[in-house]
Amino acid sequence: IRGLEFGARVMPQTKSSREALLAERAELHEEIDRLKTEKADLELMMEMSTEHSDHLEEELLEKVESTLRESETRFRLITETIPLPILISRIPGSDILYANHAASSVLGLSIEALLASKAVEFYHSDDRRSLSKTLMEQGYVSNYELKGRKGDGSPFWVALFIQPLTFNDESCLLTVWYDLTDQKQAEEEIRRLSEALKQREKEKEGKYLTFTLDNEEYGISILKIREIIGIMPVTSVPRTPDFIKGVINLRGRVIPVTDLRLRFGLNCSDYTDRTCIIVAEIAHQTKEGVT
Secondary structure, X not given: OHHHHHHHHHXXXXXXXXXXXXXXXXXXXXXXXXXXXXXXXXHHHHHHXXXXXXXXXXXXXXXXXXXXXXXXXXXHHHHHXXXXXXXXXXXXXXXXXXXXXXXXXHHOOOHHHHHOOEHHHHEOHHHHHHHHHHHHHHOOEEEEEEEEEOOOOOEXXXXXXXXXXXXXXXXXXXXXXXXXXXXXXXXXXXXXHHHHHHHHHHHHOOOEEEEEEXXXXXXXXXXXXXXXXXXXXXXXXXXXXXXXXXXXXXXXXXXXXXXXXXXXXXXXXXXXXXXXXXEEXXXXXXXXXXX
């Protein structure tokens, strides 16, 4: 009897436990289903987000590429329009990455040949060191004159303007070449003529132009003489000393004429075909006619 009573009391407890387990199991299944739903929603959101990100990335890349193409087009248009040689070279190494047609024309090489060259090949080693030092100190180079070398090795004078820049995502140097050859040749010709003039003046030092007045011989340094002309009409000027005969118009320049006979108190003499006017430069940089 005790055993039956015990069994009768155990049975209700076991049934209740099963119901509790079933209820808990059902709750777990509901929680799993809810988590599966949330997971599916998250996966969908991630997929949509990824697709949106990919689309945005594609749009951004397309815009960047379009901007770069436009920038490159503008850059090439500007550099090809400028009639000055332009080179872009890599840092370090000095490999030429870009050259315009003006550079090809001045340096005497095709653009393909320039792109296979180094910028430093077109000037001497001493200038390379000086340019590097200036770049390090100033960060740029402006109007640096040097004697460059063309593609065939022939020398020419040039002024360099160098500025660092980023080209195709690389650190580079933008170099503009200004050809000074004609200017230097002109300066050299001026220097040569100046030296020749100084030499001629030295040769004339101590030489005089002599002339006779009233049987007396006088002389003027040749370096003071500008020209000798024949007698010509003289326009008198009121209220001037007697020895000032007037002025003449010599190729648009008004030059006073002095009669040295009267200036030196000598006897007067008529003007003849042998009378001439000596145009001389005096101390205060004016011209005076002498008869």
